[in-house]
Amino acid sequence: MSFVQVAGIVWIIFQVIIGIHLVLPLVLFVLHSIKGNRTASPTSPLRPADFDYAVIVTAYEQTDSLPAVVNSILKLNYTNYLVYVVADKCDITGLSFDPERVVLLRPPTVLAGNTRSHFYAINNFRRDHDLLTIIDSDNLVQADYLDELNIYFSLGFKAVQGIRAAKNIDTVYACLDAARDIYYHYYDGKILFNLGSSATLAGSGMAFTTQLYKDCLGDKDVNGAGFDKVLQAAILEKDLRIAFTGQAVVFDEKTSKPDQLVNQRSRWINTWFRFFGYGFKLAWLGIKNFSFNQFLFGIILLRPPLFIFIILSGICMLADLLISPLSSLIWLIAFGCFILGFALSLTHSKTDERIYKSLVNIPQFIFYQVLSLLRVRNANKRSVATRHHVNDTIENIKQNED
Numbered sequence: 001m002s003f004v005q006v007a008g009i010v011w012i013i014f015q016v017i018i019g020i021h022l023v024l025p026l027v028l029f030v031l032h033s034i035k036g037n038r039t040a041s042p043t044s045p046l047r048p049a050d051f052d053y054a055v056i057v058t059a060y061e062q063t064d065s066l067p068a069v070v071n072s073i074l075k076l077n078y079t080n081y082l083v084y085v086v087a088d089k090c091d092i093t094g095l096s097f098d099p100e101r102v103v104l105l106r107p108p109t110v111l112a113g114n115t116r117s118h119f120y121a122i123n124n125f126r127r128d129h130d131l132l133t134i135i136d137s138d139n140l141v142q143a144d145y146l147d148e149l150n151i152y153f154s155l156g157f158k159a160v161q162g163i164r165a166a167k168n169i170d171t172v173y174a175c176l177d178a179a180r181d182i183y184y185h186y187y188d189g190k191i192l193f194n195l196g197s198s199a200t201l202a203g204s205g206m207a208f209t210t211q212l213y214k215d216c217l218g219d220k221d222v223n224g225a226g227f228d229k230v231l232q233a234a235i236l237e238k239d240l241r242i243a244f245t246g247q248a249v250v251f252d253e254k255t256s257k258p259d260q261l262v263n264q265r266s267r268w269i270n271t272w273f274r275f276f277g278y279g280f281k282l283a284w285l286g287i288k289n290f291s292f293n294q295f296l297f298g299i300i301l302l303r304p305p306l307f308i309f310i311i312l313s314g315i316c317m318l319a320d321l322l323i324s325p326l327s328s329l330i331w332l333i334a335f336g337c338f339i340l341g342f343a344l345s346l347t348h349s350k351t352d353e354r355i356y357k358s359l360v361n362i363p364q365f366i367f368y369q370v371l372s373l374l375r376v377r378n379a380n381k382r383s384v385a386t387r388h389h390v391n392d393t394i395e396n397i398k399q400n401e402d
Contacts, residue, residue: 015316015327021309022334024299025187025341032191051153053081053146054129054210058117059137060088063095065253069139070097078146082129084121088112114227115217122214133207138253140167148248149207155243158212159198159235161189162205162248166352173261174254175358176365179346180306181252182355186345188300189244197296198236199244201228204252212240226271229301233278236297239289258368265305265372272305273376307369310338 286295
């Protein structure tokens with residue numbers, strides 16, 4: 001076989017690997033429409049919904065939003081829980097919470113890591129909690145958050161991912177950030193779970209049995225961002241399913257300024273490069289174990305961030321205009337499939353009109369993510385703690401939505 005023939009085969013394989021991510025969302029949507037929900041039957045169901053929760057809130061350097069998030073937690077309809085606030089490298093002199101319900105922890109040394117903060121809380125539990133849920137310091141929780149999680153734990157699931165709704169859509173960047181989240185929650189959450197696989201973890205708004213969390217991360221020290229990637233891989237290696245519920249809502253702060261966007265995305269992109277290899281392992285385990293759960297989840301983990309495979313797809317299409325015009329037509333159809341799939345995720349979710357209007361600015365959003373890619377090497381050295389620009393109350397959010 002000549003060099004030209006080998007290069008041609010490599011080029012085709014590369015295009016297939018990239019192009020499959022454009023059409024996969026629509027394929028999953030069609031499969032979901034045909035098959036509907038494939039929820040697993042409960043195995044070893046736990047006792048009915050009176051689980052004892054530890055609500056872990058982590059903060060690093062900033063405490064501005066802690067009163068708001070704790071106040072929202074204290075308004076939960078549920079009663080069987082304690083809140084553990086881990087204020088790492090924070091000045092807590094001005095903080096005061098209900099001592100009966102909230103445990104304020106100030107580590108004596110800087111932890112500078114999500115899992116370290118989580119385990120600091122676990123090691124200081126006042127009692128043996130059945131379950132733990134992780135909330136970011138810039139989140140707010142809806143009043144029925146724990147009640148909705150309980151539905152799935154009562155069915156025997158050991159890990160549940162809720163939905164992270166936008167707390168602020170006050171700028172174009174925040175709207176586009178929210179649109180991205182809607183897309184991922186729909187395909188990587190709802191559809192994956194309903195097809196019989198697992199929802200991907202989103203970093204907060206998620207809950208686990210305390211024992212599962214210890215088993216998965218107890219012997220790991222995850223530096224920088226990405227503890228959720230390591231955690232979900234460890235759960236899937238056990239061939240357990242991560243449930244998804246769109247009813248357990250946390251409101252999450254979206255990036256509203258370009259500098260926030262670039263710094264945050266550089267860390268996220270760095271995380272993908274560090275941990276996408278888990279996808280190969282899980283896909284192989286899925287084949288070996290005849291596990292659809294592991295196989296499909298592994299394929300999803302191999303997908304690059306949206307802007308990367310969109311840019312690569314565009315380069316391939318332009319190159320094929322010179323190499324193979326017919327292939328360019330195929331790329332055009334694939335782009336059409338992706339746009340349709342993206343649109344379906346928005347129309348099948350509660351999407352604010354401002355988010356639709358922001359979509360014309362997607363090229364600008366992609367530009368800033370390219371800048372993030374250029375900074376990815378030193379991403380974990382850069383702080384991305386979010387400064388708040390909105391009034392942090394559930395009532396205010398609901399008024400804005402109305």
